[in-house]
Amino acid sequence: MNTSLDQSPCRALRGVGPKLAALLAKRNIHTLQDILFHLPSRYLDRTHLTALSDLRAGDYVAIEGVIAHHRVSHGAKGSLTCELQDSRGYINLKFFHFNSEQIRHLNVGTKLRCFGEVRQSYQGLEIVHPEYLHLTPGKTLEIDDHLTPIYPSTEGVTQFQWRRLTDQVLALLAEGAILSDHLYTAQDRFSLPSLIEALHYVHRPPPDANREQLLAGIHPMQQRLALEELLAHHLGLMRLRASVQKTTAPVLSGSDTLSDAFLSQLSFALTSAQQRVLREIRTDIERPEPMLRLLQGDVGSGKTVVAALSLLQAVASGYQGALMAPTEILAEQHYLNLSKWLEPLGLKVAWLSGKVKAKARLQTLEEIKTGAAHIAVGTHALFQEAVQFNHLALLVIDEQHRFGVDQRLALKEKGAKAETHPHQLMMTATPIPRTLAMSVYAHLDHSIIDELPPGRKPIQTIVLPNDKRDKIMARVNEQCVSGKQAYWICPLIEDSEKLQCEAASRTYQQLSVQLPHLKCGLVHGALNVQDKAAIMHAFKKGEIDLLVATTVVEVGVDVPNASLMIIENAERMGLSQLHQLRGRVGRGSAESFCVLMYQAPLSDTAYERLNIMRTTENGFAIAEKDLELRGSGEFLGTRQTGIGQLRVASYTRDSALLPIVKELAQSLLNTDVSDALITRWLPDGLAYGQV
Ligand code: ADP
Numbered sequence: 001m002n003t004s005l006d007q008s009p010c011r012a013l014r015g016v017g018p019k020l021a022a023l024l025a026k027r028n029i030h031t032l033q034d035i036l037f038h039l040p041s042r043y044l045d046r047t048h049l050t051a052l053s054d055l056r057a058g059d060y061v062a063i064e065g066v067i068a069h070h071r072v073s074h075g076a077k078g079s080l081t082c083e084l085q086d087s088r089g090y091i092n093l094k095f096f097h098f099n100s101e102q103i104r105h106l107n108v109g110t111k112l113r114c115f116g117e118v119r120q121s122y123q124g125l126e127i128v129h130p131e132y133l134h135l136t137p138g139k140t141l142e143i144d145d146h147l148t149p150i151y152p153s154t155e156g157v158t159q160f161q162w163r164r165l166t167d168q169v170l171a172l173l174a175e176g177a178i179l180s181d182h183l184y185t186a187q188d189r190f191s192l193p194s195l196i197e198a199l200h201y202v203h204r205p206p207p208d209a210n211r212e213q214l215l216a217g218i219h220p221m222q223q224r225l226a227l228e229e230l231l232a233h234h235l236g237l238m239r240l241r242a243s244v245q246k247t248t249a250p251v252l253s254g255s256d257t258l259s260d261a262f263l264s265q266l267s268f269a270l271t272s273a274q275q276r277v278l279r280e281i282r283t284d285i286e287r288p289e290p291m292l293r294l295l296q297g298d299v300g301s302g303k304t305v306v307a308a309l310s311l312l313q314a315v316a317s318g319y320q321g322a323l324m325a326p327t328e329i330l331a332e333q334h335y336l337n338l339s340k341w342l343e344p345l346g347l348k349v350a351w352l353s354g355k356v357k358a359k360a361r362l363q364t365l366e367e368i369k370t371g372a373a374h375i376a377v378g379t380h381a382l383f384q385e386a387v388q389f390n391h392l393a394l395l396v397i398d399e400q401h402r403f404g405v406d407q408r409l410a411l412k413e414k415g416a417k418a419e420t421h422p423h424q425l426m427m428t429a430t431p432i433p434r435t436l437a438m439s440v441y442a443h444l445d446h447s448i449i450d451e452l453p454p455g456r457k458p459i460q461t462i463v464l465p466n467d468k469r470d471k472i473m474a475r476v477n478e479q480c481v482s483g484k485q486a487y488w489i490c491p492l493i494e495d496s497e498k499l500q501c502e503a504a505s506r507t508y509q510q511l512s513v514q515l516p517h518l519k520c521g522l523v524h525g526a527l528n529v530q531d532k533a534a535i536m537h538a539f540k541k542g543e544i545d546l547l548v549a550t551t552v553v554e555v556g557v558d559v560p561n562a563s564l565m566i567i568e569n570a571e572r573m574g575l576s577q578l579h580q581l582r583g584r585v586g587r588g589s590a591e592s593f594c595v596l597m598y599q600a601p602l603s604d605t606a607y608e609r610l611n612i613m614r615t616t617e618n619g620f621a622i623a624e625k626d627l628e629l630r631g632s633g634e635f636l637g638t639r640q641t642g643i644g645q646l647r648v649a650s651y652t653r654d655s656a657l658l659p660i661v662k663e664l665a666q667s668l669l670n671t672d673v674s675d676a677l678i679t680r681w682l683p684d685g686l687a688y689g690q691v
């Protein structure tokens, strides 16, 4: 049969009726090709049985044993617990959903083979809702000889159904159904397997497959698909860029009078990096197509001044500018800076956040609408429908990755008067290694401020074990008594914001007792915006000596008098996060310190990571090292990039593929192949404003 998989609807398969087809369509799975590219997201290893005495929490295992006890409890939350034993150990199997037939069949003496993930509970190890098979005495049951693919869950479609669907499509493929291999010509050059080979392999890994590679996602067959996926994303981003640049933007070529006045009242001169970046931005915004530029600059590198001068350029050309930040406190800081700088020049800076209410709000909205306000600064409140600009020409977004996709889209619409788009400048202090940035943000031009303003004192970083706490407290005391301020950052508790807040509250209470003459403050994620802002204000005004905080301490918060930072359990944090936190100190004239506390013993890697923090202050160098050590940098989760989930590829793990991706993308741009790859891998598309 020579059907083309991208032309055949899912309904062509056995077992796909209107109901299943509708469920699939909901996930944008319409054709047999779509089914084939619904790739396993992971694998389970059912190829060997583990003895019950060797089980460890967290392992996914296949086990066998005999049911030795059986207990049904009928509480509010009924459960069926079976204790499974073999000659050397035991484990509990736990069911919260079960029927009377299961109660009968899972009786004492029954022999089972089970699969599932081992958990630690109060009663010892257990597996909740294991998959199980009955073993008949005298009959042997074969064990799987290949890894079991697990498909990304889709509402209403079970793993069993996914296996049946993919089985059928793989069979068609084996019989010669058509699927275009677009990287066919690149194959030899990069020693890649063919697409069809790779698809068969990742859907149904053969018994002799290298399990470690497959489980880690680095098998050559997976890499073949990862390359194609990264390529599709790259092409998608380029197409997005092209579509934006087809629209027009205001030409911002006004005179330099305003910026000259601004520069002459500034108490410092721009660094050469700031000047270079400004020239890059200037060149962009003088052209009638929207700028799409990402400005990276380490904490404290002076991005705000660059933003201010760019906004001035919009005003000097007769338009409005807007500056948005992801949190109230950051936005307010920008507002204070901009009004301090720009109001003496006779400009009106408007302030809009969720907190601005009633009359003041209406007035601000009016000023933005009539153009009386030259520049609007705010949080995502700027996105609201009620906000209408007179003529927005430049949008600056600080810490852009922290905004939701919808919000970015909404603001861009604000400038979309008569088919014009505002220019966009995205700013970030999160250092991203160069090759990665060029790929993840392939649709953006890149500017980097790679130089700190002169006169910054280096921050001395000290690494100490937790048991030196007394010594550290003495240091905090000494600093604060001498009129300086300090931060105390509490440990990161994976996955539980609640526990993290509780831990911070405890530390706050302890420190308040142990350092009674200091004024302590506490901020954590569970506080509401107002309370958080009130405490940050008090800290900024010097009314608080020691600020105990979880990792929520805002990026960009500027308290120059704070010169000491203590970070507990630093070994649990990512290097980029440590770097961001450390950037809160070293902003004033005093010598600054950062103490990284850790829980001994440290692994070699953990030691090396903390050592990097001790020996370097350069955010980019830290990010590169982090990538090297961890293989996946935490600075680049999909959450941060805003780019939809990748199926098989990972920007960090597969970063070695990126130069190839770039090269292939150059040659494929604007070809049919490009369209075909985008349709195959990005059926949902990439909308402007989405990235
Ligand atoms: P970030 O890039 O982290 O947003 P900021 O814009 O907040 O950095 O700048 C950090 C501090 O450095 C601010 O107090 C700012 O006024 C100051 N600054 C910026 N540029 C210079 C410069 N060229 N020389 C001296 N100080 C500067």
Ligand code: MG
Binding pocket: 303, 304, 398, 556
């Ligand atoms: Mg900043």
